Amino acid sequence: MTEVVTASALGVAYQTTKLALDRSWNDLVARRQSADAAVVAKLQGDEALGTPPPSAAAVDGMSDAAFLTWLASQPADALPRIGLDKAVTDRLGQIRDPKVIADWWESLGGQDGNGSASTHSDAQQALVDGAPLLIGNLNGVAYWARDKANRTTLESQLKTATGQDAVAYENIKTSLRKFKGVSLITLQPDHPPLAAVAIGNLDTAQNVTYVVPGMNSDTPNTTVVERAAYDLRRQQRAWTEESTAVVAWLNYKTPGGPPAVLHGDMARAGAERLGDDLAGFNATRGDGKGHLNVVAHSYGTTTSSITLAERDYGVDNWVSAGSAGIERDIPTAADIHADHVFVAQAPRSIGDDGLLGKKGDGWSWLGQMGSMTRHDPASPSFGGTYLPTAGVPSLDDMHGVTTHDPLANSASRPNSYGYFDMDTESLNNMARATTGNFPTR
Numbered sequence: 001m002t003e004v005v006t007a008s009a010l011g012v013a014y015q016t017t018k019l020a021l022d023r024s025w026n027d028l029v030a031r032r033q034s035a036d037a038a039v040v041a042k043l044q045g046d047e048a049l050g051t052p053p054p055s056a057a058a059v060d061g062m063s064d065a066a067f068l069t070w071l072a073s074q075p076a077d078a079l080p081r082i083g084l085d086k087a088v089t090d091r092l093g094q095i096r097d098p099k100v101i102a103d104w105w106e107s108l109g110g111q112d113g114n115g116s117a118s119t120h121s122d123a124q125q126a127l128v129d130g131a132p133l134l135i136g137n138l139n140g141v142a143y144w145a146r147d148k149a150n151r152t153t154l155e156s157q158l159k160t161a162t163g164q165d166a167v168a169y170e171n172i173k174t175s176l177r178k179f180k181g182v183s184l185i186t187l188q189p190d191h192p193p194l195a196a197v198a199i200g201n202l203d204t205a206q207n208v209t210y211v212v213p214g215m216n217s218d219t220p221n222t223t224v225v226e227r228a229a230y231d232l233r234r235q236q237r238a239w240t241e242e243s244t245a246v247v248a249w250l251n252y253k254t255p256g257g258p259p260a261v262l263h264g265d266m267a268r269a270g271a272e273r274l275g276d277d278l279a280g281f282n283a284t285r286g287d288g289k290g291h292l293n294v295v296a297h298s299y300g301t302t303t304s305s306i307t308l309a310e311r312d313y314g315v316d317n318w319v320s321a322g323s324a325g326i327e328r329d330i331p332t333a334a335d336i337h338a339d340h341v342f343v344a345q346a347p348r349s350i351g352d353d354g355l356l357g358k359k360g361d362g363w364s365w366l367g368q369m370g371s372m373t374r375h376d377p378a379s380p381s382f383g384g385t386y387l388p389t390a391g392v393p394s395l396d397d398m399h400g401v402t403t404h405d406p407l408a409n410s411a412s413r414p415n416s417y418g419y420f421d422m423d424t425e426s427l428n429n430m431a432r433a434t435t436g437n438f439p440t441r
Contacts, residue, residue: 059091067091068104076122081130089134098276098283101140114142114203114284128152137186139280143202147183151176154187168192168219175222175248179230186251186277192219194252196277197226199233200245206290207242208281209233209434212274213406214298214324215255225250228406228420232295235422235431242290242435251277254299261299261324262371264306271306278313293434294338295319297406297419298364302374305330312337317434320384321419321426322346322404324367325374333383340440342433344387344419344426345378346401359402385440387433389419389426397423 059067071088095101102114108123109115115124128135128149135141136149158169172195176182179199186196202208211229229248236244252270255261274294282289292315296304301323308318309330318338320326322345333341347360368376377384391400399417401424402408408416409423419426432438 059087076126098140098280102283117144140283146185150184150187171222175226196251197248202245205243205245207244209246209293210249212296212300212304214300215261217254231420239437240435267303270303274307291316293317297321299324308336320377322364326377341384343378343384346389361404363404387429391425398425401426
């Protein structure tokens with residue numbers, strides 16, 4: 001009996017111990033599950049991954065200000081992932097006011113503001129890395145960032161492009177190595193791609209000039225427009241001590257010749273794009289933008305005159321060279337929003353270099369007359385200040401323009417000169433006009 005009682009007591013004790021152990025085990029399992037959940041939460045939380053972007057519907061429903069405030073509030077390490085979200089990039093691309101973009105970009109920079117290539121915020125760099133195609137073409141963003149972003153896009157496009165597109169991208173890449181201080185401020189994948197190359201620091205230059213080219217100007221021929229821009233900047237620096245930058249603006253589709261050059265459709269489309277870029281420059285630079293000029297050649301004068309007739313972009317000097325004609329609904333120089341309007345027009349001839357012996361511009365007058373809707377800005381009734389281009393025979397650095405081309409002088413054409421060739425009266429006077437050194441009416 002004693003052994004039975006002892007065994008029963010031990011059984012009760014063992015059962016009690018088992019229940020206590022079971023409770024301890026269950027508590028340990030619960031604590032482990034709680035710890036695991038906490039770890040998972042941390043790994044998926046804001047500190048580890050950054051705040052995830054909202055849904056496309058939520059982004060679309062935000063105002064511009066609310067969206068940019070939300071985007072600016074994200075930690076820098078989250079921005080590359082956010083920048084890959086199509087809903088976010090599409091929404092950012094919908095903001096049309098470059099001043100809104102400029103204020104947002106500056107806010108991202110903290111104490112560095114817009115930043116520079118060497119000094120900028122982690123958030124700015126993250127967006128350049130995460131959404132290069134968007135940032136590279138977003139008016140209001142600092143140009144150093146656009147250059148970095150567009151170079152990334154360029155390398156990406158070079159891996160897959162074929163045919164003429166591949167030629168264009170290779171030409172753009174070559175142009176970036178050709179001169180010092182060159183930046184790629186626009187690169188729009190298209191067929192062929194559109195681009196804008198700045199020679200000089202567009203974020204800081206005190207005197208900035210956009211060169212708007214005419215027909216047959218596209219990125220497979222980037223080097224022609226870039227060389228014209230380079231020549232103009234080089235000549236400007238002989239006339240001013242201000243820092244200068246000149247943009248070879250190939251950001252619109254130009255006509256390849258008749259009949260397209262006789263119509264205004266491409267000019268109107270290009271005028272809108274030019275207006276966006278000039279507004280973007282004004283927003284990016286703000287009150288410290290310095291002097292702003294537009295120099296246009298051939299069909300580019302048709303395009304840019306539409307831009308400046310529709311809105312005041314704070315342009316100091318507009319120069320027309322070898323104009324293909326100004327639309328008649330822009331009757332006088334006073335209808336163009338620029339402080340000063342200049343017109344460079346070489347003597348008219350028949351064809352390039354003068355088929356009948358008289359050398360001069362053989363094509364601009366055909367654009368003016370053939371269109372049936374344009375007039376000649378070099379006529380006295382237009383009211384622009386005329387820039388002589390015929391040359392000064394006694395001076396070796398003042399050759400006269402002998403062709404409609406922007407550039408013509410070469411080893412194979414030693415006696416031919418275009419509007420932007422070095423050692424021409426035309427280029428010298430355009431440089432004087434864009435630096436405030438040519439007397440105006």
